[in-house]
Amino acid sequence: MTAPVEMVKQFWEGRAEAPGVGDSEVTHADVWQRELEIETILKYLGRGDRVLDVGCGSGYTTKRLAPHVAEVIGVDYSDAMIRRAVGSGSGPAVFAVKDVLELGPADFGVFDVVISERCLINLSGWVEQRRAIDNVATVLRPGGRFIFIEGGRQGRKNLNLLRTTAGLEAMPTVWHNVDFDEAETLAYLDRDFVLERRLPFGVYDFVARVVHPLLVAPDAPVYDSRINEIAATLALHVDAFPELSRVFCRVLARREAA
Ligand SMILES: C[S@@+](CC[C@H](N)C(=O)[O-])C[C@H]1O[C@@H](n2cnc3c(N)ncnc32)[C@H](O)[C@@H]1O
Numbered sequence: 001m002t003a004p005v006e007m008v009k010q011f012w013e014g015r016a017e018a019p020g021v022g023d024s025e026v027t028h029a030d031v032w033q034r035e036l037e038i039e040t041i042l043k044y045l046g047r048g049d050r051v052l053d054v055g056c057g058s059g060y061t062t063k064r065l066a067p068h069v070a071e072v073i074g075v076d077y078s079d080a081m082i083r084r085a086v087g088s089g090s091g092p093a094v095f096a097v098k099d100v101l102e103l104g105p106a107d108f109g110v111f112d113v114v115i116s117e118r119c120l121i122n123l124s125g126w127v128e129q130r131r132a133i134d135n136v137a138t139v140l141r142p143g144g145r146f147i148f149i150e151g152g153r154q155g156r157k158n159l160n161l162l163r164t165t166a167g168l169e170a171m172p173t174v175w176h177n178v179d180f181d182e183a184e185t186l187a188y189l190d191r192d193f194v195l196e197r198r199l200p201f202g203v204y205d206f207v208a209r210v211v212h213p214l215l216v217a218p219d220a221p222v223y224d225s226r227i228n229e230i231a232a233t234l235a236l237h238v239d240a241f242p243e244l245s246r247v248f249c250r251v252l253a254r255r256e257a258a
Helices: 005-016 031-042 060-068 079-087 126-138 153-165 182-189 202-216 226-237
Strands: 050-054 071-076 094-097 111-117 140-151 193-198 247-254
Touching: 005 079, 031 060, 031 111, 031 140, 031 202, 031 226, 031 247, 050 060, 060 071, 060 111, 071 079, 079 094, 111 126, 126 140, 126 182, 140 153, 153 182, 153 202, 182 193, 182 247, 202 226
Parallel strands: 050 071, 050 111, 071 094, 111 140
Antiparallel strands: 140 247, 193 247
16 A cells, blocks of 8 residues: 555655754665665766756755766755755755656756656655656656666565575565566666666675674664675675665666657
8 A cells, every 4th residue: 555645745854854863864774875876876977967866855965966967956845855955055956846746847957867866666656656757758858867766676575585584574665665666667667768777786785684684683783884884885896686686776868759
């Protein structure tokens, strides 16, 4: 069952104002996974690029990308997230309130790169997720890149199978996330995009979600740990265990209009 849209939005509004939680953690507790995501994104950005970060949250990633590109705009449907992004100093990044389901070229023009870093999994289902993908296509120039970093259903299932086989508990589903079916999503993306790269984070998930918890059991693993840092560094260089990647990450190029 999917969560009501208003509840999900309220959840993010609340997170933006969570006391004592830093910008790097307010939207995602796994700080080394996020570092891996940022380093991965940076590989696909050019100095002259105009970039849009949809569902930018507190703007942590957006601000890290800003020095490397010509222009970056972060948008989020949560006023509180955008207030937080601006309030902690935007630097060269620009922030605006915008729902990805209402995004179009009339808002901010067209871009060389659009990034969705765990934003579209918050939509209420595949109908809305397809609409968001369609909207992203309208704001990318032909040949422009869509960096899609979301949650994959099959990766999560395989990882949970390995965890339970190893004596760990399955990771519970996140109430406000709707993971993507990988085959169905790739087939849909193919209408407007050419697949450039599959970016498996499988090494990260294998180490951070299987080896690390086994190593510290019965204690709970801590996100900000040396072993997760090592896992993130390895995952940047080693393309292995793609079937274990919870993170469904693809680099896609916008097709030329027919
Ligand atoms: C998991 S957080 C990720 C934030 C950021 N991309 C990051 O990596 O830190 C998801 C973000 O997507 C935003 N979001 C969810 N649905 C959205 C929508 N329909 N339009 C715009 N933003 C949305 C939420 O407010 C939240 O800030």
